[in-house]
Amino acid sequence: MALVLMGMMPLSKSFAQQSSTISDVKERAIDSLALEKIKDLGKYISIIGDKKTPFAEGQRVIERALELFAEGSQIGVSSLRSENVKYFTVRKYFEHLMALNYDKVTIEWFNIQYISNLELQPDGRYVGIVTIYQKFTGLTNEGLKYEDTTKKDITVYVEKKQTQISGRMIDFWDVLLGDIKVTETRK
Amino acid sequence: MQRVYKFLSILIVCSLVVSLPACKTQKKATEASLSVQQQIDQAKKRLAETMDNENLSIESKLNVIDEIRNLNLSDATLTAALNKNEQFLKEQKVIEEEVERRRLEREAEENARKEKFAKAKTEILSFFNRISQAPDIETANQLIEEALTLFDSKHSPVLVIVKKTGSLKEYDRPSSIMRYLEHIKDCKTYENNIENITFSDESGKISELELLK
Numbered sequence: 001m002a003l004v005l006m007g008m009m010p011l012s013k014s015f016a017q018q019s020s021t022i023s024d025v026k027e028r029a030i031d032s033l034a035l036e037k038i039k040d041l042g043k044y045i046s047i048i049g050d051k052k053t054p055f056a057e058g059q060r061v062i063e064r065a066l067e068l069f070a071e072g073s074q075i076g077v078s079s080l081r082s083e084n085v086k087y088f089t090v091r092k093y094f095e096h097l098m099a100l101n102y103d104k105v106t107i108e109w110f111n112i113q114y115i116s117n118l119e120l121q122p123d124g125r126y127v128g129i130v131t132i133y134q135k136f137t138g139l140t141n142e143g144l145k146y147e148d149t150t151k152k153d154i155t156v157y158v159e160k161k162q163t164q165i166s167g168r169m170i171d172f173w174d175v176l177l178g179d180i181k182v183t184e185t186r187k
Numbered sequence: 188m189q190r191v192y193k194f195l196s197i198l199i200v201c202s203l204v205v206s207l208p209a210c211k212t213q214k215k216a217t218e219a220s221l222s223v224q225q226q227i228d229q230a231k232k233r234l235a236e237t238m239d240n241e242n243l244s245i246e247s248k249l250n251v252i253d254e255i256r257n258l259n260l261s262d263a264t265l266t267a268a269l270n271k272n273e274q275f276l277k278e279q280k281v282i283e284e285e286v287e288r289r290r291l292e293r294e295a296e297e298n299a300r301k302e303k304f305a306k307a308k309t310e311i312l313s314f315f316n317r318i319s320q321a322p323d324i325e326t327a328n329q330l331i332e333e334a335l336t337l338f339d340s341k342h343s344p345v346l347v348i349v350k351k352t353g354s355l356k357e358y359d360r361p362s363s364i365m366r367y368l369e370h371i372k373d374c375k376t377y378e379n380n381i382e383n384i385t386f387s388d389e390s391g392k393i394s395e396l397e398l399l400k
Contacts, residue, residue, distance in 0.1 A: 029349045029350040029357075029400075030349070032400075033349050033359060039374075040370070040373075040374060043373055043374045043375075044373065047373060054324065057324055060369070061373060064366075064369070064370075064373070160357075163361060165344050165346065165361055165395075166344060166385075166394070166395055170346065170356075170358055170361070171356075171357050171358065172357065172358040172359060172360055172361060173349060173357060173358070173359065173360075174360050175359075175360070
């Protein structure tokens with residue numbers, strides 16, 4: 001069972017009084033950790049959407065991708081054909097992605113940037129936002145092509161937890177992704 | 188009167204002739220007995236100095252004892268001291284040899300441990316590299332199966348250190364070797380170096396892997 005280290009709270013409170021941010025050393029380590037998780041998600045999405053991915057592999061990767069998210073998170077989906085952005089639960093989003101009616105799908109994430117510092121919340125978690133650009137290309141055998149580039153903001157939660165490994169307690173930083181909101185869609 | 192003087196002179200000369208060699212013999216005997224005692228004293232002194240000398244090895248000290256013994260000096264105190272110190276030195280020699288034996292044993296174990304670690308590290312990194320560069324899923328899966336044979340179990344923990352301050356380590360969310368290898372397959376890259384490998388006492392295989400970002 002994961003536990004939040006209460007011992008961090010007094011230190012965190014003094015941080016809260018000053019800047020509500022993690023110290024520079026920790027911020028670099030955790031920032032890069034959060035970015036890494038988002039890059040992993042980008043690769044998972046690419047694998048899941050790829051029509052060449054065998055079904056069993058796709059299912060396995062969906063499970064891995066789900067583990068990156070906090071419970072209740074939603075992912076926005078947009079289209080050039082509509083101004084509306086639809087929001088799905090994470091599992092539904094991946095199932096929708098696998099079922100897209102294209103013969104070839106390519107999804108690429110780029111310009112992944114940490115746009116706001118991790119800030120301490122009253123519940124003890126650190127929260128920040130990362131922005132990414134996604135290029136989506138869908139091709140059919142008939143030659144039809146859909147392509148768009150979307151800008152998305154991903155909420156990131158970081159929390160210090162403890163767990164037991166081989167009979168000893170270890171501290172670890174748990175990075176979980178929250179909602180993925182579409183902020184821009186263009187051709 | 189002259190005859191008396193003559194007689195007395197002859198008598199004095201005769202007594203001198205007889206007594207002079209006896210004096211010399213007695214003197215020689217006295218001189219010889221002083222020399223033996225001196226030798227004994229010197230031997231005792233040398234023994235004491237030898238035993239006090241921390242710069243001398245046990246072997247050197249035992250050699251000195253042998254040298255003193257070979258003087259064949261008849262002295263109970265000296266003989267007792269020689270025997271006692273020889274016994275002490277031989278006991279010290281046994282202890283020293285045991286300490287050295289254990290040191291060599293520890294050194295051999297440490298060298299064996301380092302060699303095992305280096306070999307395992309090379310093998311694991313080779314698998315990481317090959318899995319990340321696998322041309323297709325089937326090849327990657329085959330390599331994963333091979334890599335898993337190095338481990339106690341596919342659930343063997345993999346801990347990635349994200350921050351290390353002295354001996355204090357903070358980790359990413361713990362994973363298992365199976366999941367970590369699949370992660371390398373999915374992302375087609377690995378960036379972490381091997382920090383520590385724990386081997387199982389029972390199987391001799393890897394029971395835990397610690398990586399460093």
